[in-house]
Every structure is written in C-alpha cells, then in structure tokens.
Amino acid sequence: MEAKENVRGRFAPSPSGRMHLGNVCAALLSWLSVRSQQGDWVLRIEDLDPRRSRREYAKWIQSDLQWLGLDWDEEPVWQSERTSIYEAKLDQLQRQNLIYPCFCSRADLHSASAPHGTDGELLYSGRCRNLSEEQRLAQAKIRRPALRISVNKAPISFTDGLQRQIIQHLDQTCGDFIVRRSDGVFAYQLAVVVDDGLMGMTEVVRGLDLLSSTPRQLYLYRCLGLPEPKFYHIPLLMNVQGQRLSKRDQALDLGELRRRWSAPELIGKLAWLLGLRESEEAIEAKALIHDFDWAKVKREPIFVPETLFIRSYKIG
The missing domain is CATH 3.40.50.620 (HUPs)
Structure with a gap:
C-alpha cells in the first residue's frame, strides 16, 4: 500500500x-x-x-x-x-549558466523599448544578458549589479486549486527576472521557492495578487530540481x-x-x-x-x- x-x-x-x-x-x-x-x-x-x-x-x-x-x-x-542556503542554490543556478549580472537602473528599465508585461509589470528587454566580459567589468566599476535568471520560450502551466489552469510564457510576460537585488538582498522569488522546496511544503495558500508570480517560481522549482507544491490563490x-x-x-x-x-x-x-x-x-x-x-x-x-x-x- x-x-x-x-x-x-x-x-x-x-x-x-x-x-x-x-x-x-x-x-x-x-x-x-x-x-x-x-x-x-x-x-x-x-x-x-x-x-x-x-x-x-x-x-x-x-x-x-x-x-x-x-x-x-x-x-x-x-x-x-537562511542566507547561506540561498547562496548555495544561487550557486547551483550559476553552474547551469542561468545567472548573469544586470546593471540597469530603474530609469534604464523604464526607458527601454520593451513592452509592458501582464498586470502592468515591465517586461525586461534582456539588454544585459549578452554583455561581454569586458563590458561587465567596466559596468561593475560604476554600479553594483543585480542578478537575473535567463528564461526560455517554453510555456509554464499549472492548475490552481481555486482558480483555473494558468499558462504563461515568461519571455513574453516578465522576461529574465531578478533573483538577487543590487543591494545583495535575495529576491522573494528565489527565497520562497528554496524555502518551500527544502521545507517540504505540499500546499501554498496566498492571495490572488501573487498568482502572476507563480510561473516564475515554478520555473525556479524546475531549474533547482525541487518538489512543487499545490497552489491555492484566494x-x-x-x-x-x-x-x-x-x-x-x-x-x-x-x-x-x-x-x-x-x-x-x-x-x-x-x-x-x-x-x-x-x-x-x-x-x-x-x-x-x-x-x-x-x-x-x-x-x-x-x-x-x-x-x-x-x-x-x-x-x-
């Protein structure tokens, strides 16, 4: 049994x-x-x-x-x-060549030509993804970077326990997203996934305002090989x-x-x-x-x- x-x-x-x-x-x-x-x-x-x-x-x-x-x-x-735990998981993503530094200021993000994503969120253009090592070193002398994770074109889908089936293409709704801020603080998206995954959470109940962030978190679950909980967005x-x-x-x-x-x-x-x-x-x-x-x-x-x-x- x-x-x-x-x-x-x-x-x-x-x-x-x-x-x-x-x-x-x-x-x-x-x-x-x-x-x-x-x-x-x-x-x-x-x-x-x-x-x-x-x-x-x-x-x-x-x-x-x-x-x-x-x-x-x-x-x-x-x-x-738990910052040492987040450091270890960030290192795991870096070994997969998924992480890169982003030197964009808030003004840079808003002046970019990329359209806005869902819920009024800015769609990141990916402008720092392909910087050369020389360019990154030069930028690092001016500004401390945030760290972003590269996303792909594959759809992320899941069925919410209260809402409906959700299908989202991250490259069209948010783009590469931040996993560590420029001030060194780990982003909510990474920390919550690492915590829920390692703590064995089987269900997550939270407000509907967080529904749009769930595909990003599922992407991280899958990149990190962590078990995914059932979601209920009230x-x-x-x-x-x-x-x-x-x-x-x-x-x-x-x-x-x-x-x-x-x-x-x-x-x-x-x-x-x-x-x-x-x-x-x-x-x-x-x-x-x-x-x-x-x-x-x-x-x-x-x-x-x-x-x-x-x-x-x-x-x-």
Whole structure:
C-alpha cells in the first residue's frame, strides 16, 4: 500500500507591520486545509529585507495568530537566518549558466523599448544578458549589479486549486527576472521557492495578487530540481465601492480588529465571507476543521461590508 503524503502548509508573513484582514484570510484557510488533513502547519517569517522588517512586528504576528487560535508546529523559521542556503542554490543556478549580472537602473528599465508585461509589470528587454566580459567589468566599476535568471520560450502551466489552469510564457510576460537585488538582498522569488522546496511544503495558500508570480517560481522549482507544491490563490478582498483593500487601511489591521471583535466573532465573520458557513455566527477556528472543504471557498472577489472594519471600539 502506497504511503500517504505528509501534508505540510505554511503561513509566511513579512514583518513590515501588523497583520491585516487579507493576511488573516490566507492564514485561516491554509491552517484549516492542513489541520483537516492532519498535516503540519509551519510559521515562516520572511524578514529578508532589513529596511522593512522589524522583530517587534514579528512578535505582533505571533501574538495575533495565537489570539485567533491558529497554532503552528515546529519552531518559527526566519529567512534572515537562511542566507547561506540561498547562496548555495544561487550557486547551483550559476553552474547551469542561468545567472548573469544586470546593471540597469530603474530609469534604464523604464526607458527601454520593451513592452509592458501582464498586470502592468515591465517586461525586461534582456539588454544585459549578452554583455561581454569586458563590458561587465567596466559596468561593475560604476554600479553594483543585480542578478537575473535567463528564461526560455517554453510555456509554464499549472492548475490552481481555486482558480483555473494558468499558462504563461515568461519571455513574453516578465522576461529574465531578478533573483538577487543590487543591494545583495535575495529576491522573494528565489527565497520562497528554496524555502518551500527544502521545507517540504505540499500546499501554498496566498492571495490572488501573487498568482502572476507563480510561473516564475515554478520555473525556479524546475531549474533547482525541487518538489512543487499545490497552489491555492484566494480571491482579493474588496470594499463596497469595488476597491481592493490594502495594508494601508489601518481599520483592517489586527490591532484595530481585536479592539472591535473577539476572536470567535472575527473568525465567524471571515468564515461567512469566505463561503465556509452560511451565517456570521461566532465560532472558534478549531470548530471549522471537521467540515472544511476547498469546494466551499469563494472564487470571485470578496466584498467586505463596512460594518466589519469601521473604526469602533467595544465598551467595557
């Protein structure tokens, strides 16, 4: 009899501020999916960027998860402590002759003649790909380069657990993309692939805004020979005017929401918004595990009523 795969999921927030409603939805669905399959749920703090990351924000995140009743297995993983691992995987790509230095400034990228890719993203023209060694040495005296990975014309396809089949040609949508920034910080695309691959993640739950980056990550998985997880990209949260909710909406962060609601009240409202329940009745997260089914989760944008996040405080 074939052994059942050990389900592993994760929540991987960036500690750049307080968790907001979209983070909570992703964390809740990921946690429920893993717990309903008796799997392991891992907390990974994506603190690679020292300019944006703060340890106190990471403490807030852990406190908020505990308040919500979303427990994790194992010790939290910190990306800032894994740079030697990313170095080794970057070296693996360099040995495959896939990496080259890019000396383009932001102004250079915007003045290039290449068309824009999907979602308003600039399609890199490849202008630094074929520089001679002499040209690279000359440019290195002027500017520290970023590192890009060469892509090819082969289509990248996958079927998302909530959306649809996605087919993307990287050479037409983004071009060669950055895996290490000019300041030495590893790019999200590389770090997340290395982490999820080496940590044995079998499923990744995150917002629909990251759907377009998934083909890039799958390309990296395949170049590095790492196992690919199943992806679930959850719909975006919208206000009643049809505008996407963002981290800038302070009334949506957990500091504010914890003042307005108890954890079961908030979980109940989110379960209703996501399609898991037919009412907003308060409920603890663990009580949702038994009946969890991805087939219940909404695919279309989720409109959040103003009564959920207007600035108001519980009295007493």
